[in-house]
Amino acid sequence: MTPKLERILTRVQKPARYTGGEYNEIVKDPEKVDLRVAFCFPDTYEIGMSNLGLQILYGAMNEDPGIWCERCFAPWGDMEEELRREKLPLYALESGDPIGDFDAIAFSLGYEMAYTSVLNMLDLAGVPVRSADRESLTPLVFAGGTSCINPEPMADFIDLFAIGEGEKLDMEILELLKKAKREGWPKSRFLRAAADIPGVYVPSLYEPEYNDDGTLRRVNVLDGAPETVTKRIVEDLDSVYYPTHAIVPSTEIVHDRVVLELFRGCVRGCRFCQAGFAYRPVRRHSTEFLLEKAKEALSGSGYEEITLSSLSTSDFKGLSELTDGLLEWCEPRKISLSLPSLRADNFSMGLMERVQKVRKSGLTFAPEAGSQRLRDVINKNVTEEALLNSCRIAFEGGWSTLKLYFMLGLPTETDEDVLAIAELAEKVLSCWRQNAVNRARGVKITVSTSMFVPKPHTPFEWEAQVSVEEYLRRVKLLREAIKSRAITYNWHAPDVSLIEAALSRGDRRLGAVIENVWRDGGRLDSWSDYFSFERWMNAFEKAGLDPDFYAARVRGEDELFPWDVISVGVRKSYLARERKAAYEGKITPDCRVKCMGCGANCLLERRACDE
Amino acid sequence: MSRILFKKEGRAKFISHLDLMRTMQRVFIRSGLAIRHTEGFNPHPYMNFAMPLSVGTESVCELMDFGLLGGAEPEEVPARLNAGCPQGIEILDCYEEKRKFKDIKWLDIEARLFYDYRACPLEALRELYSREQLIIEKRTKRGSAEVDILPLTGGIEIEPGEDGQLLMRSRLSAQDPALSPAQLISAIDQLAPELSPDFTAFRRVEVRDSDLHPFR
Known part of the structure; x- marks a missing residue:
């Protein structure tokens, strides 16, 4: 650590997040590796280190003795100020070396509100933010992650996008970069060759043309690059790297525990859910594999808590076998087990007792909509009866804190649907009155709503988002309908959701908006400390663009979308069919009941999902 | 009660006291050494630090008490703990405590x-x-x-x-x-x-x- 940095760290908040040196961090001799990679997470250390994808890819890349992958996170404002004042470039935690000197800078892009931090981190590293302004091969700036399934808003800044799961794909990209570096290729030659790797999208090889009304006319594909880039998946999850020796931070982070990933994909097909479509098809780890890895990860890290993670954990076949096996090992060691994202419909007494054995945490259900009609529209196939039944079991089991999540502004939503949220919450409350084991302790029911954001690659990718004013009107309607003091109502600010909606279905022209926001001081936009709606609106205006064009417009059935160049395996025609079914209030059974032919199975060599 | 003497320097000097407690708890679990837990509703490992150190200050003479269970010898403790320590923390010695921090x-x-x-x-x-x-x-x-x-x-x-x-x-x-x-x-x-x-x-x-x- 340089004396300059040492001094800075005595002045900033939570300095341990800027030092590196944590247990299990990987250190190599820079003289003995072919490539140095900075894995950049465009949010704080506490958020980034909680990300399972980061831990997986960090370990996977470092398995190659020729690659040293290090970590870098977005500094908080006080640290950024110090770095800029002392003219210290952004550095990697392991070596303390400036990432601008690395061969590759890889960003994890999980959510749209992190985009401005990407530009800020590049700038702090002394690297030009625009791809076109970076003439040399290195540092190559690439990105992967969920929000890259519409890469266009970030196309001006990123040299190439890795679409889909990175365990194998990232290694293929880096292998090619090794060769290019060794043989002294110009950047253009490398990018053209990289475009031939399945799953790689090189934005400079695609030129969008627009109609007079602002919609996309066509995309000119240059130099023989593929017309469509199909996301990569790992077919056999048990066969790839699993982070049993993940880095254990020396300071508290958001998810300070072992995260055990059970499966990828989801069988449910909730129509609003991007992850539900983007991660198809469902692939699972075997129960034996998970039990073994969980034990290794717990003893290797010293964590006293393990959480099971996946899109719908209670859909994991063999969950009882797994939780029994885990508890048998965890209980004598005083390790607690938690289960997030429980579905309200198959939440069973047995499962609840299992998680309760060591420590009782809060309980959260996400019915998403208040009325059965609207839940059918979004294909959230949970009935009121099933929800109340789950609540009854929970209250009988001694739980007295319950959170209920909903969205406002879903397609076809009426005031009746909004009021149904209040009615449902009241029913949950009376369920508590009838079933509570200890009424004297009281109950706390929290209802939360957020503004629905239509996402690309979902059946609602054509839909308009409701306006901020309309969302607030529905919030007021709901707030006034909730009478009981045992029910707390929280609503998320709609202005962030509007920007998120514009970015998530944006085209390449939004690059100018993102750059304007960043130049105007924008960064860490997922933090209310930093987000400024006004700054975003000014940036849109300066770029001559209207956020409503992207967020609040019903799109034509035949409209060409900026993200159509990316295939996640699910066909657009399938999404259109699902949208039609939504308007008819018809539900689609989960993949295990009946295969509806979404197309994602074609990503598998064996062509058959999960079953 | 057992006592360890340890260093906290370099990068580790920025670990706060609260984070150090959490870290040492995990270091013990990684070592496989069983230690005494507190009684009560929410049991946690018993650890008592002599003099909390300010963030940013290095030390080569930190002391911490704990209860070693399960027959491990104090002599083997430093090596087993050091294998699981973050950079900058090093256990120098372990012995039966004979006097109180006061x-x-x-x-x-x-x-x-x-x-x-x-x-x-x-x-x-x-x-x-x-x-x-x-x-x-x-x-x-x-x-x-x-x-x-x-x-x-x-x-x-x-x-x-x-x-x-x-x-x-x-x-x-x-x-x-x-x-x-x-x-x-x-x-x-x-x-x-x-x-x-x-x-x-x-x-x-x-x-x-x-x-x-x-x-x-």
Whole structure:
């Protein structure tokens, strides 16, 4: 650590997040590796280190003795100020070396509100933010992650996008970069060759043309690059790297525990859910594999808590076998087990007792909509009866804190649907009155709503988002309908959701908006400390663009979308069919009941999902 | 009770006391050494640190007590713990504790004073610290109070250090009442601000009892 940095760290908040040196961090001799990679997470250390994808890819890349992958996170404002004042470039935690000197800078892009931090981190590293302004091969700036399934808003800044799961794909990209570096290729030659790797999208090889009304006319594909880039998946999850020796931070982070990933994909097909479509098809780890890895990860890290993670954990076949096996090992060691994202419909007494054995945490259900009609529209196939039944079991089991999540502004939503949220919450409350084991302790029911954001690659990718004013009107309607003091109502600010909606279905022209926001001081936009709606609106205006064009417009059935160049395996025609079914209030059974032919199975060599 | 003597330096000096407790808890689990837990509703490993260290201060003489269970020998403890420590934390020794932390009287510290824009005011500082009294304003929970810090020190030596810094060695009262290294330097800021260093780095080098013997 340089004396300059040492001094800075005595002045900033939570300095341990800027030092590196944590247990299990990987250190190599820079003289003995072919490539140095900075894995950049465009949010704080506490958020980034909680990300399972980061831990997986960090370990996977470092398995190659020729690659040293290090970590870098977005500094908080006080640290950024110090770095800029002392003219210290952004550095990697392991070596303390400036990432601008690395061969590759890889960003994890999980959510749209992190985009401005990407530009800020590049700038702090002394690297030009625009791809076109970076003439040399290195540092190559690439990105992967969920929000890259519409890469266009970030196309001006990123040299190439890795679409889909990175365990194998990232290694293929880096292998090619090794060769290019060794043989002294110009950047253009490398990018053209990289475009031939399945799953790689090189934005400079695609030129969008627009109609007079602002919609996309066509995309000119240059130099023989593929017309469509199909996301990569790992077919056999048990066969790839699993982070049993993940880095254990020396300071508290958001998810300070072992995260055990059970499966990828989801069988449910909730129509609003991007992850539900983007991660198809469902692939699972075997129960034996998970039990073994969980034990290794717990003893290797010293964590006293393990959480099971996946899109719908209670859909994991063999969950009882797994939780029994885990508890048998965890209980004598005083390790607690938690289960997030429980579905309200198959939440069973047995499962609840299992998680309760060591420590009782809060309980959260996400019915998403208040009325059965609207839940059918979004294909959230949970009935009121099933929800109340789950609540009854929970209250009988001694739980007295319950959170209920909903969205406002879903397609076809009426005031009746909004009021149904209040009615449902009241029913949950009376369920508590009838079933509570200890009424004297009281109950706390929290209802939360957020503004629905239509996402690309979902059946609602054509839909308009409701306006901020309309969302607030529905919030007021709901707030006034909730009478009981045992029910707390929280609503998320709609202005962030509007920007998120514009970015998530944006085209390449939004690059100018993102750059304007960043130049105007924008960064860490997922933090209310930093987000400024006004700054975003000014940036849109300066770029001559209207956020409503992207967020609040019903799109034509035949409209060409900026993200159509990316295939996640699910066909657009399938999404259109699902949208039609939504308007008819018809539900689609989960993949295990009946295969509806979404197309994602074609990503598998064996062509058959999960079953 | 067992006791470990450990170092906390380099990058690890930025780990806060709260985070250190969490970290040591995990270090023990990684080592596979069973330790005593507290009784009660929410049992947690019993760990007692002698003198919490400020964030940013290094130390080569930290002490922590815990209850070793399951027949492990104290001699094997340092190696087993060190295998699971983050960079900068190193267990130097482990033994049965024979005396209580309340017998700690003095802490020996080193302060490195950096002057970026001027020569080190070695003589002026020596003069300052050899005054009859050094009365500074000390912030307490109930406001501020004027305190003479000299009776709370057991000698202050200043000499030229490496790279043009000044090296100050001092023995400070560890408890009842304690004098922190930062308070020692704040005497400069308060009584002779023109001599204030641009940066000071602190290091704890020894912990002693009232007879000035190293406390173990």
